[in-house]
Amino acid sequence: MARRGETIELAVLGLLHEGPMHGYELRKRLNLMLGWGRVLSYGSLYPTLKKMLRAGLIEESAPTRTPVSRRPRITYQVTPAGTLEFERLMSEVGPTAWEDDNFDIRFAFFSSTDMEIRLRVLEGRRTRLQERLERVQGQLSMTQKEVDRYAAELQRHGVESVEREVKWLSDLINAERGVAHPGPHERTTGEQHDDLPEDQHEDQHVPPAASPEVPATTARLAGPAAGES
Amino acid sequence: MARRGETIELAVLGLLHEGPMHGYELRKRLNLMLGWGRVLSYGSLYPTLKKMLRAGLIEESAPTRTPVSRRPRITYQVTPAGTLEFERLMSEVGPTAWEDDNFDIRFAFFSSTDMEIRLRVLEGRRTRLQERLERVQGQLSMTQKEVDRYAAELQRHGVESVEREVKWLSDLINAERGVAHPGPHERTTGEQHDDLPEDQHEDQHVPPAASPEVPATTARLAGPAAGES
DNA sequence: GGCTGCATGTAAGTCGTTACATGATTTA
DNA sequence: TAAATCATGTAACGACTTACATGCAGCC
Structure with missing residues (x-):
């Protein structure tokens, strides 16, 4: 149980939480995300998506009406079961969570825990x-x-x-x-001071x-x- | 041809050039050498040794008479064919040589090229x-x-x-x-000066x-x- | 009218690990 | 005498990758 291979699954679930996506895009985001070395292949991704679909973790979303009708592409989104599974995986604190291959993707979604x-x-x-x-x-x-x-x-x-x-x-x-x-300064929490008046439009993340x-x-x-x- | 999996082969050939060794020891040296992440398993090493034996790259050496007769262990050494193969592999300058998995082991044996x-x-x-x-x-x-x-x-x-x-x-x-x-000094080659009079017994490497x-x-x-x- | 990029898939193969099986030898 | 370490192997499985197959869409 849970050796590896859940790595891709976790990554897919995590990415789909940012909105529906199709396989091709998923792959690009994934390669960018943990692109240090490995480049995920389609032969690996698509079967995983099928598997997750069968397991009810994801489902096809309405055929995303992009302006012009592109080639029919299958857009996926997470199901409630998928969200649950994502949370379960992200809550694991055992060795699997900090293994070389798993750690990176886990870390990338740290905001969710x-x-x-x-x-x-x-x-x-x-x-x-x-x-x-x-x-x-x-x-x-x-x-x-x-x-x-x-x-x-x-x-x-x-x-x-x-x-x-x-x-x-x-x-x-x-x-x-x-x-x-x-250090000696005793700054307990970060109070922001207003030098560096950069753009603060919508900084959920900054x-x-x-x-x-x-x-x-x-x-x-x-x-x-x-x-x- | 030469995809990967020659990695272990190369490593074995390289290590055996430092003297005959048996599988167990080979594994230890290997894990120490590129032990950053991967730990080579026996299920991987022993079959490779068998394969290399069949290919004539290595051969069993005389049953190393260590003082007391330990458990019969198979000590391998490189054959001339093995040396040739090692040199061939080390001379490769294509992408295979600098792939993530291959580079480290190549580098470790750089002295041989x-x-x-x-x-x-x-x-x-x-x-x-x-x-x-x-x-x-x-x-x-x-x-x-x-x-x-x-x-x-x-x-x-x-x-x-x-x-x-x-x-x-x-x-x-x-x-x-x-x-x-x-810098400005124009030191073309390293001439050693005799401050730091450390031990210079046999410094092939230092x-x-x-x-x-x-x-x-x-x-x-x-x-x-x-x-x- | 051919090339590149988007998009989805499948089959076969590679490379290696895990788990199992076995047994000797040293050390506590 | 039990545990750890040395030592060698095999079978089954896992997780990918490669290579193949297909086809639309936009650009030059």
Whole structure:
């Protein structure tokens, strides 16, 4: 149960919550969303859509009357059952949630869960990465002798990347907790001050600007936990 | 031809060039080598070994007389044909060489090729990553409106990671070219000066120390292109 | 009148993992 | 003597990808 492959399902459900979409568009959005490496193929997406249709998680919506009648395309939307399933998947806090392949898509839809879940997933992933680091560094110190220059450089770069990822997660965790920064200033919550008078037309998503001492990620995602539906 | 799956084959051939090994050990070394995410399973390794044995790329070596007779374990070593195949694979400069899954293992054995190949692979990979960046950033600027905070942060982090990777590759390319640094000093090749009188017992691998202005990667891998067999 | 982009699908194949099965050897 | 680690394998399955097949629509 729930090994992988629910990844696509989750992604589809999440994307369809932003409005009805057809397969082709879904694929484009998906590739953009987690396009780092993998590019989802039609041979993978369409069967999944069929499966989800049969399972009653999604349904065909009225044949979207775009101005001119384009080629008949099948537009899908989520059913109540689909919404339920989405929420169930997003509430998972076990290892599946922070596995390499699952984490990204989960994170992308983080706005749909509450802070508690988010924290657990973020911390779970961080712990996982730290375990990896320790394991590799442990073995590294043992065999450190006869390593090739390039192999060593690859190793070093790998460690550095994971360390950076851990840092990123830590910043996110702090941001979730509302910890602006651990500095002396004691800024508990983000009150927006009106320098940087950027456009504030409809900013559901744009977090309030923060002072420059605050770590970048915190500055971007902090604020009074807005974003819940 | 040569899609993937030659990845394991290449890795095995490369590792066995450091001396005979049995499956179990091979797996450990492999997991350590490219253990960032994937952990190679036995169900994958052993059949590959059998296949390579049948293909004549490797052969069982004399049952390694370790002091006490352990459980009978099959130790493999490369055949001349295997060496040839290894060299052929390492000489590939096409896309297969810089694909996500292949690049790492290729890089780990870079010492076995000459600079020309290394440069082509490094540049190929860099170009590939830059294409990805451009594509994503292009699409990003188009749809930049209605993006969720978390989705946006994921995007940002992804871009940053890839940019960092590109930087890493650029440093490596410069190091290959013998470019110490683009500064005013005009240090063409690395002559080692005798401050830092560390142990120099058998340093096939340890590059000479360089001045602190030199980018880290360059400092680590530069030097008079030693390492070829 | 052909090419490119939109749009949907299917069949076959690849690559690898999980889970299972087995057994020796060292260590607590 | 039980557990962990070493060591080798196989069968079944999973999750994709590739390659193929089809067809409309707009542009040059």
